[in-house]
Amino acid sequence: MNILWTIITATALAALTFVDPQGVLGVCLDSCSQAVTTALSLCGIYCLWMGMFEVADRCRLVQGLAKCLSKLNKFLYGKIDKVAEQYISLNFASNLLGVGNAATPSAIAAIKQTEHAETLSRTGAMLFVVNATGVQLLPTTVIGLRASLGSVNPSDIILPNLIATVITSIVGVALVFCAYGRAK
Amino acid sequence: MSYAVPLLLVAILVVGLVKRVNVYDSFVLGAKKSVNLCLSVFPYLAAIFIMVNALHASGLDAYVTKLLAPPFALVGVPSEVVQLALLRPFSGSGSLAILTDVYKQYGVDSYVGRCASVIMGSSETVFYVASVYFAGTKVKRTGWAIPIALFCNILGAIAACLLCKIM
Numbered sequence: 001m002n003i004l005w006t007i008i009t010a011t012a013l014a015a016l017t018f019v020d021p022q023g024v025l026g027v028c029l030d031s032c033s034q035a036v037t038t039a040l041s042l043c044g045i046y047c048l049w050m051g052m053f054e055v056a057d058r059c060r061l062v063q064g065l066a067k068c069l070s071k072l073n074k075f076l077y078g079k080i081d082k083v084a085e086q087y088i089s090l091n092f093a094s095n096l097l098g099v100g101n102a103a104t105p106s107a108i109a110a111i112k113q114t115e116h117a118e119t120l121s122r123t124g125a126m127l128f129v130v131n132a133t134g135v136q137l138l139p140t141t142v143i144g145l146r147a148s149l150g151s152v153n154p155s156d157i158i159l160p161n162l163i164a165t166v167i168t169s170i171v172g173v174a175l176v177f178c179a180y181g182r183a184k
Numbered sequence: 185m186s187y188a189v190p191l192l193l194v195a196i197l198v199v200g201l202v203k204r205v206n207v208y209d210s211f212v213l214g215a216k217k218s219v220n221l222c223l224s225v226f227p228y229l230a231a232i233f234i235m236v237n238a239l240h241a242s243g244l245d246a247y248v249t250k251l252l253a254p255p256f257a258l259v260g261v262p263s264e265v266v267q268l269a270l271l272r273p274f275s276g277s278g279s280l281a282i283l284t285d286v287y288k289q290y291g292v293d294s295y296v297g298r299c300a301s302v303i304m305g306s307s308e309t310v311f312y313v314a315s316v317y318f319a320g321t322k323v324k325r326t327g328w329a330i331p332i333a334l335f336c337n338i339l340g341a342i343a344a345c346l347l348c349k350i351m
Contacts, residue, residue: 001314001326009235016242023241031237035230039222046218054214056196058205097188104316105221111317118324125329128317132308132333133340139305145284146301151292157301160347164306168340172332179328 042101049102053090065089076130076173077123078183084113088127095131098138107131122180126173133172134165221320228315236275245271260345264290265300269341272303273310273334280304295348302344307337 016024056062066073066082066089073085080088087110094103107127114123139161146154200207239245249270253263261269264286272279283304290296310333314326 001318001330002324005231005235009238012235012238012242012244015244016238019242027237027241028234031233032230034237035226035233038229038233039226042225043218043222046221047215050218050221051211051213051215052193052196054217055200055205055207055210057214058210059196059199059203061196061199097192099189104313105218107317108221108320111321111323115318115321115323118322120318120323120326120329124323125327125332128314128326128329129332129336131317132310132313133336134306134308139301141280142283142301142305145280145287146292149284149287149292153293157298157305157348160298160344160351161302161305163347164302164340164343167343168306168336171339172336175332175335176328179332 042104045101046105049094049099050105053102053106057086062086062090065093069093074183076126076183080123081113084110084123087113091127091131095134096137098140103131122176122183125180126176126183129172129176130169133168137162137165224320225316228319229312232274232312232315236271236278239274240278259342260349261341262296262299262345264296265303265341265345268300269303269307269338272307273337274312276309276312279309298348299345302348303341306340306344308333310334310337 013024013028016027053062063086066086069089069092070085072092073080073088077085077088087106090106091103091110094100094106110127111124114121114127120128138158142157142161143154146157197207200210245267249263249267252270253266256266256269257263268279268282268286271282283300286300287297310330314330314333318326
């Protein structure tokens, strides 16, 4: 990430200086204010879901969920600690429900439990790939946008979308198995 | 399906009530943690946004799109959606803007419009997710995680265009 970010940003800023020297500082400052507004709106979303998850956790609902998903978790992640397993289950359930923003706090909490070194572990890599290949069932944002722009059948992309998502998820998981071996 | 999330919220509260959990206190305790989470995520967001906006403002992204359009055309991805497929790993709001442009230019229900829809729906903002997930951990080397996710995104784009052709 260090090298990648530096190279891309430096190249882009150099090109921008060449095209529009007056615009450089403006672009950088705008980006940072954009980060402030995004972080604040994320804070609101996380606030709701983390509050609700805490309640669910106290009701032992999350433990129940982890039990339901234990076979799948064992296959994907192997033996992991109980707390991480609960967060991972919560993350999976949020993704399935299509509330991607609720999936983020639980994934972060799980990664805090599993990652202690500077190199990402197999568990962290698997969790990241599962999330980044989108196990989301309903692309709600896209359907909403299609409907608002007058599509005849805004939801006719659900099936191809589902198939594409399943393909990428399976390939992603398979590649993690190839790169890191089976779960221990 | 639109009832799922509202019902879930109500169900959590009701179960809390039945199990005599201090629902109010628990909610506040959980919600409090979100502030720290956002603080740890914020600088990473700023870094990603600077990179994405600089790429876009300098016109470098359009240049790269032009360069990569022919190989993508070989595997059936129309050149109009190449930019979407390329920007998607970096920026959610940026790719949503491109998606809207594609809809307006080609029509929501056209082949290109449907391709773009499926690409958007089946892919993720990989770099954004990576920076947010690994914020607040010691992780410096992410190994195969990002290459695998990017490869899957490209594969998803190709699959999307093929699927839209036959469906």
